[in-house]
Amino acid sequence: xxxxxxxxxxxxxxxxxxxxxxxxxxxxxxxxxxxxxxxxxxxxxxxxxxxxxxxxxxxxxxxxxxxxxxxxxxxxxxxxxxxxxxxxxxxxxxxxxxxxxxxxxxxxxxxxxxxxxxxxxxxxxxxxxxxxxxxxxxxxxxxxxxxxxxxxxxxxxxxxxxxxxxxxxxxxxxxxxxxxxxxxxxxxxxxxxxxxxxxxxxxxxxxxxxxxxxxxxxxxxxxxxxxxxxxxxxxxxxxxxxxxxxxxxxxxxxxxxxxxxxxxxxxxxxxxxxxxxxxxxxxxxxxxxxxxxxxxxxxxxxxxxxxxxxxxxxxx
Amino acid sequence: xxxxxxxxxxxxxxxxxxxxxxxxxxxxxxxxxxxxxxxxxxxxxxxxxxxxxxxxxxxxxxxxxxxxxxxxxxxxxxxxxxxxxxxxxxxxxxxxxxxxxxxxxxxxxxxxxxxxxxxxxxxxxxxxxxxxxxxxxxxxxxxxxxxxxxxxxxxxxxxxxxxxxxxxxxxxxxxxxxxxxxxxxxxxxxxxxxxxxxxxxxxxxxxxxxxxxxxxxxxxxxxxxxxxxxxxxxxxxxxxxxxxxxxxxxxxxxxxxxxxxxxxxxxxxxxxxxxxxxxxxxxxxxxxxxxxxxxxxxxxxxxxxxxxxxxxxxxxxxxxxxxxxxxxxxxxxxxxxxxxxxxxxxxxxxxxxxxxxxxxxxxxxxxxxxxxxxxxxxxxxxxxxxxxxxxxxxxxxxxxxxxxxxxxxxxxxxxxxxxxxxxxxxxxxxxxxxxxxxxxxxxxxxxxxxxxxxxxxxxxxxxxxxxxxxxxxxxxxxxxxxxxxxxxxxxxxxxxxxxxxxxxxxxxxxxxxxxxxxxxxxxxxxxxxxxxxxxxxxxxxxxxxxxxxxxxxxxxxxxxxxxxxxxxxxxxxxxxxxxxxxxxxxxxxxxxxxxxxxxxxxxxxxxxxxxxxxxxxxxxxxxxxxxxxxxxxxxxxxxxxxxxxxxxxxxxxxxxxxxxxxxxxxxx
Numbered sequence: 001x002x003x004x005x006x007x008x009x010x011x012x013x014x015x016x017x018x019x020x021x022x023x024x025x026x027x028x029x030x031x032x033x034x035x036x037x038x039x040x041x042x043x044x045x046x047x048x049x050x051x052x053x054x055x056x057x058x059x060x061x062x063x064x065x066x067x068x069x070x071x072x073x074x075x076x077x078x079x080x081x082x083x084x085x086x087x088x089x090x091x092x093x094x095x096x097x098x099x100x101x102x103x104x105x106x107x108x109x110x111x112x113x114x115x116x117x118x119x120x121x122x123x124x125x126x127x128x129x130x131x132x133x134x135x136x137x138x139x140x141x142x143x144x145x146x147x148x149x150x151x152x153x154x155x156x157x158x159x160x161x162x163x164x165x166x167x168x169x170x171x172x173x174x175x176x177x178x179x180x181x182x183x184x185x186x187x188x189x190x191x192x193x194x195x196x197x198x199x200x201x202x203x204x205x206x207x208x209x210x211x212x213x214x215x216x217x218x219x220x221x222x223x224x225x226x227x228x229x230x231x232x233x234x235x236x237x238x239x240x241x242x243x244x245x246x247x248x249x250x251x252x253x254x255x256x257x258x259x260x261x262x263x264x265x266x267x268x269x270x271x272x273x274x275x276x277x278x279x280x281x282x283x284x285x286x287x288x289x290x291x292x293x294x295x296x297x298x299x300x301x302x303x304x305x306x307x308x309x310x311x312x313x314x315x316x
Numbered sequence: 317x318x319x320x321x322x323x324x325x326x327x328x329x330x331x332x333x334x335x336x337x338x339x340x341x342x343x344x345x346x347x348x349x350x351x352x353x354x355x356x357x358x359x360x361x362x363x364x365x366x367x368x369x370x371x372x373x374x375x376x377x378x379x380x381x382x383x384x385x386x387x388x389x390x391x392x393x394x395x396x397x398x399x400x401x402x403x404x405x406x407x408x409x410x411x412x413x414x415x416x417x418x419x420x421x422x423x424x425x426x427x428x429x430x431x432x433x434x435x436x437x438x439x440x441x442x443x444x445x446x447x448x449x450x451x452x453x454x455x456x457x458x459x460x461x462x463x464x465x466x467x468x469x470x471x472x473x474x475x476x477x478x479x480x481x482x483x484x485x486x487x488x489x490x491x492x493x494x495x496x497x498x499x500x501x502x503x504x505x506x507x508x509x510x511x512x513x514x515x516x517x518x519x520x521x522x523x524x525x526x527x528x529x530x531x532x533x534x535x536x537x538x539x540x541x542x543x544x545x546x547x548x549x550x551x552x553x554x555x556x557x558x559x560x561x562x563x564x565x566x567x568x569x570x571x572x573x574x575x576x577x578x579x580x581x582x583x584x585x586x587x588x589x590x591x592x593x594x595x596x597x598x599x600x601x602x603x604x605x606x607x608x609x610x611x612x613x614x615x616x617x618x619x620x621x622x623x624x625x626x627x628x629x630x631x632x633x634x635x636x637x638x639x640x641x642x643x644x645x646x647x648x649x650x651x652x653x654x655x656x657x658x659x660x661x662x663x664x665x666x667x668x669x670x671x672x673x674x675x676x677x678x679x680x681x682x683x684x685x686x687x688x689x690x691x692x693x694x695x696x697x698x699x700x701x702x703x704x705x706x707x708x709x710x711x712x713x714x715x716x717x718x719x720x721x722x723x724x725x726x727x728x729x730x731x732x733x734x735x736x737x738x739x740x741x742x743x744x745x746x747x748x749x750x751x752x753x754x755x756x757x758x759x760x761x762x763x764x765x766x767x768x769x770x771x772x773x774x775x776x777x778x779x780x781x782x783x784x785x786x787x788x789x790x791x792x793x794x795x796x797x798x799x800x801x802x803x804x805x806x807x808x809x810x811x812x813x814x815x816x817x818x819x820x821x822x823x824x825x826x827x828x829x830x831x832x833x834x835x836x837x838x839x840x841x842x843x844x845x846x847x848x849x850x851x852x853x854x855x856x857x858x859x860x861x862x863x864x865x866x867x868x869x870x871x872x873x874x875x876x877x878x879x880x881x882x883x884x885x886x887x888x889x890x891x892x893x894x895x896x897x898x899x900x901x902x903x904x905x906x907x908x909x910x911x912x913x914x915x916x917x918x919x920x921x922x923x924x925x926x927x928x929x930x931x932x933x934x935x936x937x938x939x940x941x942x943x944x945x946x947x948x949x950x951x952x953x954x955x956x957x958x959x960x961x962x963x964x965x966x967x968x969x970x971x972x973x974x975x976x977x978x979x980x981x982x983x984x
Contacts, residue, residue, distance in 0.1 A: 039621050065618055066531060067610050069942045070523065074531030094944060147730045148849065156848060160935065161942040182848045183929035183938070186624045186840060193627055194844035197715050198722055211626070290626050 029264045032062040034081045036071050040185075041296070042209050042286050043085045046110065048300045049311075050084055050275055057315040059268050069094050076103040078258045082272060087114045088251025089207070090162050095256060105259045107269070109252040111276035112209060116164065116248050118155065118221040119206035119213070121192075123199050132219045134173065137203075141176040144201050153177040156191055156204035159184055164205065165231070165244045172242035173223070177203070192216065209282045211290040223247030267315070274314040326762060333755055341746030348748065356748040358785065365781045368947030375946040379527045390528065397529040397538075404480045404533060411435070411472040431689050431696045432463050434682035435472075439645065441674040446652035458645035466703035467616065467638040474615035474642065477533060477608065478601050481540045485597045489545045490590070493552020494578055503553065510546040515916070515960040517923040517934065518543055518607050519941045520953025526611060527946075536613035544600035548593040555589035556582050591654030598650055599832070602643040606834045616642070620836050629840055630710040636837035643832040714841045722845070729851050737850055740797055744789045749780060756962070763969035771965060775958035784933065784955050791932040791959060794850065794925065795918045798857035802914050805858070806865025807907060811895070813866070814873035823870075827863040835860055835924050843928060853925035860924075861917040868910025872903030902978060908971040912964060919960045933959075 033054065035047050051061045064080060072094050074080035086095050098104035120131060127143050130136025137144075137153070144153035155177045157166040167179045182188040188204060189212055195202035196216050206212050206220075223246055229236045230246035237245040255272055262269045285303060288294045304311065348356040382389035409415050415427040430438075436459045443452035462471040496503040518539050529535045559582050567581035583590070609617030616639050623631035689696025753776045760772035779788045813823040835856055846852040876899050884898045922934030933956045940949030 039618075039625050041626070064532065065609070065614050067941075069944055070526055070611060071531065072944060073523065073526040077530065079531040097944075146847065147726070148733065159929070160931075161939050180848055181929050181931075183925075183927040183935070186627070187843045187848055187928050189627055190840045190843040191847055194718050194847075197718050200722075 028059075028267060030060060031264070032060040033261070033265055033268055034062045034064050034079075036066040036074075036080050036083045037063050038066070038068050038071075038085070041211065041289050042282055044296060045282065045285050045289070045300060046084045046112075046277065048296065049277070049303060050082070050272060052300060052304055053275075053311045053314060054268055054271060056311075057267060057271060059265060072098040072104065075256065075258050076101055078103075078260050080258065081261055082107075082255070082257045084255055084275075085110065085112075086254045086256050088254065089114045089116050089164075089249070091254075092251075095254065098256070103259050105257050105262070107255040107257050107273045109276075110255055112253045112279050112282055113250050114207060114209075114253055115220070115250050115279075116158075116162075116205065116207040117223070118166075118203060119218055120203050120221065121196055121199075122217040122219065124201060124203075125219075127201065132222045134175075134221050134223045137221070138174075138176050144177070144203050149178040149180075151176075153203065155179050156188060156202070157181045158188060158205040158207075162205075164248060166205070168242070168244040169223075172237075172239045172245040174239070209279055209286060211286050214283055214287040215291055221247075226250070271314040276310075337747060337751070337755075338743070340748060340751055341743045344748045344751075345746055356750065359749070359780055359783045363781055364783050366783055366951070368782070368945070368951045371947035371950050372945065373947075375524055375527065393528040394530060397534040400480070400484070400537060401534050404476065404537065407476040407479050408473070411476050412469060428686055428689060428696055429472075430682050431685040432468055432698045433685045433695060434678065436460060436463070437681045438678045439649070441678055442649055443652065445674055446649060446656055451648060451652055455645045455649055458641045461641050462638055463698040464702070464704050465634050465638065466698075466700070466705065467619070467635060468698055470614070470616045470619050470635065471638055471642060473613075474605055474617070474639070477537055477540070477613055477615065478598065478642075478646070481537050481544065481601045482594070482597050484537075485541045485545045485601065486548055486594050488541065489548025489593060489597065490552050490583075492545075493549045494556065494583070496549065496553045497556040498578070506549065510549055511961055511964075512954075512957050513542055513546045515919065515957035516950075516953040517920065517937050517956055518604065519923050519937045520949040520956075522607075522611060522941060523944050523946050523949060531611070533613050536608035536611050539611070540601050540604040540608055543604050544597045547596040547600065551589060551593035551596065552586075555586035555593075558589070559585045588654055591650065595647060595650045595654065598646050599643060602639060602646070602832060605639055606836055617834070620834055624836055624840050627840060628711070629714055630706045630708055632837050632840065633710055634706060636834050639834060640829055640832045644828065714844055718844055725845055729846055733851060737797055737854070741790070741793045741850075744793045744796075745786065747789075749785055753777070753780070759966060760962075763966055763973070768965055768969060772962050775962055778958060779955045782951050782955065784936065784952065787931065787933050787936055787952075788955055788959060790930070791919075791922060791934070791956065794853060794857065794930060794932055795915060795922070795959075798854050798861060798918050799911065799914050801854070802858045802861045802918070803865050803911055806862045806914070807869045807910070810866040810869025810871075810910070811873055811900075811903075814870040820870065823866060827866055830859055831863045835921065836927075839924070839928060848929045850930060853928045853930045856925055856928065857918050857921045860921050861914045864910050864913035864917060866910075868913065869903065869907050872906025872910070873899050875906070876902045905971045905975045905978070908967055908974065912967040912971070915963045915967070916960055919956060919963075922956060 035051050037044055037047055047063065051063060055061055066074060066080060066083075068091065071080055071083055075083060076098055086092075095104075095106065099106055118134075124140075124143075125131050128136055128140035130139060141153035142151050144155070145151060146154050148154070153176060155166065155170065155175075157179050158164060158181070160181050169175075170177050170179055182191070192202060192204060192206070192212060194200075203221075206218075224230070224237055226247045226249045227236070231243050231249075234241055234243050236243070239245040255275065257269070257272060261272075281303070285299050288299050289296050345357055348354055378389055380390075384392065409429065411429055414425050414429040416425050436456050439459050440452040440456040443455040462468050492506060496506055521542070522535075522539060525535050525538055529538055563581060563585050564577075567577050572581060605613070605615065606617040606620060609615055609621060616635050619635035620632050620639075623629075623635060685695045693699070753773065756776055757769050757773045761769035779785060809823060813820040838859065839856060842852050842855050846855060880898060880902065881894060884894050889897065922932060923937055924934075926932070926934035926938040933952050936952035937949050937956070940946075940952060
């Protein structure tokens with residue numbers, strides 16, 4: 001036991017000497033910064049890029065697996081430190097609740113824009129030439145129907161927890177479609193995969209950045225463009241009596257952190273705030289991992305090589 | 317005419333009640349609307365007392381302000397979680413990470429973890445020691461699968477959490493069981509708590525656990541322990557009660573104190589039954605692997621989840637089978653230890669090395685491969701180049717079925733929906749709640765007099781006043797339909813396999829796999845072939861809940877008293893008569909218990925079916941989890957538990973009555 005302690009002290013000493021060359025770390029904690037990992041590839045890439053960049057700046061990094069929403073419990077208490085992807089569209093409520101306590105801090109946008117909308121595969125244009133205009137949907141409702149919903153069309157919405165007001169949208173725009181909710185996004189994309197294999201009709205909720213719009217050819221339905229007034233003011237838009245007669249808002253993806261990060265690792269706090277990446281870059285990387293089967297670490301390393309100037313600016 | 321006379325008065329009552337129900341289901345809704353009596357169909361505003369906000373507030377208070385004076389409640393729970401974390405980190409260092417100094421990239425490995433060869437040799441030795449060479453080889457082969465299919469590291473993470481959760485669960489269960497055996501009042505107090513621990517879905521209490529015990533493996537471990545401990549408590553109490561009177565008297569004569577009596581006489585005497593409890597704890601812990609990985613346990617469960625997110629069916633299946641393999645290996649090992657004859661201590665060699673040849677061998681192998689691994693890494697970690705994978709074979713298979721047989725599948729599905737599922741759903745949702753509660757309470761009174769009646773009444777009122785009635789009815793519909801189908805498939809298989817030895821073995825292997833294979837693995841193919849909807853959810857439930865229907869039916873048939881069958885043969889029964897007139901009626905109580913277990917498993921699957929997309933209480937729990945709403949989750953979780961408890965108590969009471977009628981109870 002004594003021996004390991006001694007060894008440990010020696011290593012720690014060596015570490016301190018080696019690292020004191022890096023000015024950033026001089027006054028900051030050597031404790032690892034805990035970044036959370038979730039279960040979708042885009043988030044793993046974002047987090048790994050951030051982690052690798054922070055490592056280059058001399059910080060110690062731990063990756064921790066955590067549930068997307070449940071992680072806020074840990075961020076509030078400081079058990080977890082940084083979450084790299086909170087989507088405006090799905091995480092807003094939990095994020096607002098957490099930042100309101102003062103223990104969690106919003107570190108700004110990641111640069112990626114979340115797109116969520118009704119989506120159809122390209123081959124459906126042959127069946128229903130009016131697409132992607134939403135007004136064509138009612139003419140083709142029967143083409144999109146299944147035995148359970150016929151003669152109405154079937155629209156597969158996201159999990160109830162995602163919100164999105166699809167039931168309201170179908171009613172407000174007087175669409176002859178039945179809204180069915182999938183329980184998870186795995187179920188959602190399983191149906192898309194199945195339909196695509198058979199070239200069968202399907203209309204569903206797809207979001208980006210994600211591998212699905214990269215893998216499958218298709219388009220978003222063009223609804224009347226979203227404005228805040230559309231959701232709040234019934235008189236706005238084609239239906240004078242109801243709100244939600246428009247498409248879905250597109251929103252940023254946010255970064256959040258435990259509010260203690262600022263004092264404990266000010267340099268890292270700064271770097272995370274500066275982190276920016278585009279939808280295109282992310283889409284390409286997600287496709288490389290999920291569709292071409294490349295190793296995630298290799299994809300991240302490649303991005304690091306090609307964008308050295310970008311990430312060096314974050315840690316200056 | 318004889319048929320009409322054969323029906324008892326209470327039988328007539330239920331036939332009448334069913335007729336009225338059919339009528340009500342058809343007309344109550346429109347009638348209540350026409351007469352402005354909507355309160356018949358939905359919880360009236362006046363009796364809504366939702367307690368979910370109170371629970372959430374209480375939780376906030378517990379986390380933020382509760383204090384014992386010297387320290388706060390949260391500090392107390394955090395201290396517990398620190399205590400549990402220490403042994404976990406130790407085991408994890410041994411199996412996965414090795415001993416590391418420093419953090420992140422600057423970390424230096426002081427000592428590697430046990431090499432894969434060392435672990436396999438160790439489990440082989442345990443198998444050999446516990447039973448024989450074959451078991452040793454079998455267990456070693458199981459672990460070799462993990463290495464060859466590239467699941468080693470994840471499997472060892474999972475194994476570390478099992479190695480911590482199981483001893484804590486067993487020790488805690490043993491302690492509570494002993495207390496319940498000693499004091500009747502403690503037994504009475506803990507029994508309903510155990511019921512809830514087993515029936516409230518884990519998702520319902522994940523959020524409070526995260527708040528109190530912090531984020532990470534410890535919270536996952538605790539959730540696992542809560543779920544896996546109840547059978548150990550029950551089996552301990554039962555095992556202690558069934559220790560033969562002679563042994564107890566012997567202890568008294570030898571002048572044992574109370575403590576000596578418990579720990580030196582009763583517990584060792586009940587050893588064999590206690591091992592059954594240990595086995596249960598292991599299996600239930602492995603059932604929790606997936607859910608635990610959602611809150612930071614990592615390991616195999618996490619691999620299953622990520623593969624499915626990519627729709628990588630093969631990857632999910634390989635990781636899922638790794639869980640099955642691990643479960644089977646641990647199950648066989650623990651059973652072998654349970655059956656092992658007590659060792660003969662008389663002729664042991666003196667030297668510790670020779671006295672423990674296996675421990676010495678294992679240590680030597682561990683040390684040897686550890687040192688050799690420094691020069692030849694393949695000895696330390698199984699080389700990546702030699703990994704095997706089924707690749708996209710499974711995805712291709714599902715695609716083939718999907719493209720070529722979808723229309724036939726769709727036709728079967730539509731037929732089932734139209735003729736069975738939809739009518740049942742409409743029937744249940746059409747019934748006014750006062751009628752349902754009245755019937756349930758009367759049934760409770762008939763089966764178990766006022767105690768059961770009161771229990772049923774209070775529990776159904778709880779669901780009602782929390783405004784979950786509709787969701788509860790959808791739950792009952794989904795569970796009911798699935799249980800009927802699972803029983804229709806499972807009971808005949810069970811009866812058939814009980815009479816054919818070879819079939820029995822194959823069936824047993826299949827149901828073992830179905831029960832330990834995480835349902836997530838087959839969720840994706842099911843959705844691909846049957847679309848999102850009640851039907852997919854039903855298939856997932858049936859697959860999982862089939863096992864007890866088969867197992868109990870088979871067990872019931874096998875344990876029919878052979879003398880009675882002989883009597884049947886002597887009096888000239890044909891095979892068919894033997895089955896229908898003797899075997900089946902006598903196995904009926906056992907079959908009913910099987911149905912009871914099927915219902916319990918079906919209910920425990922609800923949270924999973926919520927992931928397909930159903931709208932019942934499971935969905936409510938899941939929504940509460942994703943919104944971190946403690947109160948909402950617990951109320952919905954309790955409602956599920958109450959449905960389970962009502963079903964359980966009624967069937968148990970029914971089975972007891974059946975047994976009494978057959979004269980089996982008196983024989984016991």
